[in-house]
């Protein structure tokens with residue numbers, strides 16, 4: 001009994017620690033953030049070698065409700081923690097939006113093992129559709145977002161179709177080409193603003209309450225970002241939940257089988273066409289929604305938010321966090337968004353940093369911060385079978 | 398005896414090479430051995446049956462139904478499962494996940510059910526786990542304790558067992574085994590013979606085509622043998638009949 | 653008529669610039685089964701080196717003092733190409749060797765990242781690096797005779813490409829090292845078995861490919877008469893497209909592919925109203941179609957995956 005309470009509080013403390021570390025990264029200077037991340041890498045590596053990480057996973061997994069509660073509370077209190085600082089809230093919102101895109105991209109990179117170099121095109125498709133419909137056609141932003149989602153899915157089919165026939169380098173070239181065609185088409189389409197982008201995108205409204213009005217909560221005046229913060233993180237929670245359920249279902253398993261060996265997968269009864277297209281369409285749907293929200297949040301979108309380098313950043317997020325690991329992907333997206341924002345002061349070094357970070361990660365931690373894990377279906381049964389490390393070892397083809 | 402699988406004058410060409418030539422073949426409720434020298438087209442024939450290759454000419458019937466032009470996943474859904482000559486498990490996935498893949502064709506959960514009706518999805522998976530573990534126990538109980546380990550850490554004989562278990566866990570009507578004992582020593586080969594015999598003992602409703610080079614395996618478990626050479630069927634009958642056949646002897650000794 | 657001929661000439665020159673980087677992609681793919689995504693940036697880095705030698709570092713000026721101008725030009729370009737060869741070999745060590753034999757996604761990403769690093773380093777540390785530069789006129793600009801179509805510069809660009817391809821042809825088919833490269837690209841295991849020093853051959857391949865890339869970068873900069881730090885991204889992509897259309901791994905495919913892509917681009921620009929904006933779109937669409945329907949390219953061999 002005492003042991004149980006002990007484990008309970010330990011689980012709570014570790015989640016709290018992660019939240020606090022993230023908060024420190026968010027609110028302090030670049031250098032501090034980098035030190036926190038370096039520390040995290042060291043702790044993770046040492047923990048893995050000593051098999052502690054596995055126990056932490058189990059600890060957190062056994063007390064899911066508590067930990068989710070702590071994280072929810074953390075998000076809820078974040079506006080007060082940062083004392084209504086709208087810039088920090090902006091970073092947090094962007095972290096949430098990018099996390100959604102990264103979760104979608106992970107269906108392709110982590111699921112079926114195909115690097116899609118056009119996630120920014122999905123993201124842009126959602127943003128441009130929704131912005132265009134609400135600015136030029138006067139459609140409600142909510143409906144616009146829905147249309148953005150649908151159009152992104154259409155693009156998902158367009159990009160996903162080649163993935164059925166091409167793999168590896170060829171697929172990378174196809175997706176890069178489609179990404180560049182997407183940007184070129186936007187630049188050359190004056191009716192959606194061309195190189196000037198779309199300004200004046202309206203915000204969401206609920207019964208006359210615009211999301212762009214500041215709110216007073218608990219006697220404290222908070223900037224309008226708070227509305228979007230809660231909206232984005234509610235969505236992120238839902239999308240992460242869905243991603244996790246997919247991962248633990250027969251669909252996620254089928255994706256992994258295709259990654260490992262498409263022919264074997266087909267011989268197990270997996271419909272390669274539908275299953276791979278699904279990975280692209282679901283990923284596009286995630287990115288489409290995120291893009292639409294981005295447009296309605298910032299009220300301006302321009303082509304530079306959706307170009308090839310943005311795609312590379314999304315890919316970095318997934319690889320840094322850990323492919324096919326939902327918490328890992330979100331962690332990667334959140335961390336990189338924060339670093340990216342802090343690098344605004346050194347904007348000349350931004351891309352250079354991405355290049356170097358990517359190479360370093362690929363060399364020293366190719367599986368990311370939180371590597372892909374063996375599926376554990378029922379927490380309770382598990383101890384009966386094996387206490388062996390559940391981290392996938394080796395694993396190159 | 399009702400025919401389970403029947404092929405009619407199946408041929409396949411790779412460029413100028415005719416790897417399978419006008420092959421008439423059939424199997425009922427039995428274990429059929431498929432033998433022949435290297436490169437005689439045995440694996441290619443299994444690939445045609447399982448839908449990986451489309452034959453240049455000829456038809457394949459399964460339970461009386463023409464499956465020649467079906468893709469592999471639909472052929473699996475109809476009830477033909479297989480293993481591969483070079484053991485092809487998903488090395489990064491756990492034993493259990495590999496077994497669950499074998500049950501994929503029996504499960505129903507779609508992506509939206511997985512998201513919105515997760516309890517039915519996990520119930521299905523739970524049933525699958527029970528079934529998988531039962532079959533694993535049938536082959537090698539030691540594997541159950543290692544069910545959550547990646548296949549990469551498992552020795553070859555057990556990998557072959559897992560691959561066979563993955564093929565039979567989804568209750569197929571016909572199982573195609575491609576050289577299940579290749580790379581095993583004689584002790585392990587004996588175990589493998591028992592394992593294959595166990596499949597039939599579990600359910601006589603499973604027919605097996607087995608490709609083998611090891612004639613003791615063929616003589617001990619098959620009821621009928623078909624010998625291929627250069628893509629053509631050169632002999633057919635019980636093992637002792639085929640073993641006495643002149644054509645077979647010359648093919649093996651260097652034709 | 654005049655217009656068509658001048659456009660054909662234009663396309664051939666563009667094809668020359670694409671071909672050299674396409675050959676680089678094919679050489680490395682043949683040798684190592686790997687696509688090195690940073691080749692465009694490496695080539696442009698070579699062009700920057702040549703520009704540095706002839707402007708800020710003043711090597712060209714001091715050479716011209718003692719030697720006739722064409723010869724000092726050749727020396728400067730040669731040094732630049734050697735620099736590029738060194739850079740590619742460095743890339744090989746830094747971002748390819750660590751990922752050998754691993755999942756191709758790792759080397760794919762690492763070479764893309766290396767391209768970004770090269771590009772950004774030029775942008776940050778070359779004087780005025782982020783602004784476009786006028787590329788020094790190392791090639792004579794005058795017209796040949798009275799014909800407005802034929803300038804010396806155009807002819808020399810085509811001639812240099814021709815010479816490079818011929819040299820490569822000679823090297824690959826007539827020297828022992830070249831034959832070893834071919835052997836490795838056909839069957840690595842067998843080549844090692846018969847005693848070919850794989851590692852040495854790979855490094856030589858990278859040196860040769862890098863040299864060609866340097867020349868390619870020089871020709872590109874001369875063709876456009878300008879140089880930007882981020883030109884390499886597009887240049888590399890086009891080179892990869894060229895190699896794929898021609899047949900990845902086939903050196904002659906890169907020539908055919910270069911011609912096809914260049915002709916499409918030039919003719920879309922010239923003959924379709926408002927086509928300038930869409931020339932790259934057309935080129936990329938062609939590549940996508942090739943990958944979907946003829947992935948082995950024009951001259952590549954069809955490989956069937958055995959099960």
Ligand SMILES: Nc1ncnc2c1ncn2[C@@H]1O[C@H](COP(=O)(O)OP(=O)(O)O)[C@@H](O)[C@H]1O
Nearest residue numbers: 411416435436437438439440441442956957958
């Ligand atoms: N995809 C393919 N492309 C070309 N030739 C093939 C292909 N698959 C098999 N072959 C050829 O068909 C012949 C039969 O091969 P296979 O069926 O593997 O023989 P085995 O009887 O040893 O299993 C061999 O000569 C092989 O090279």
Ligand SMILES: [Mg+2]
Nearest residue numbers: 439440441482
């Ligand atoms: Mg075989």
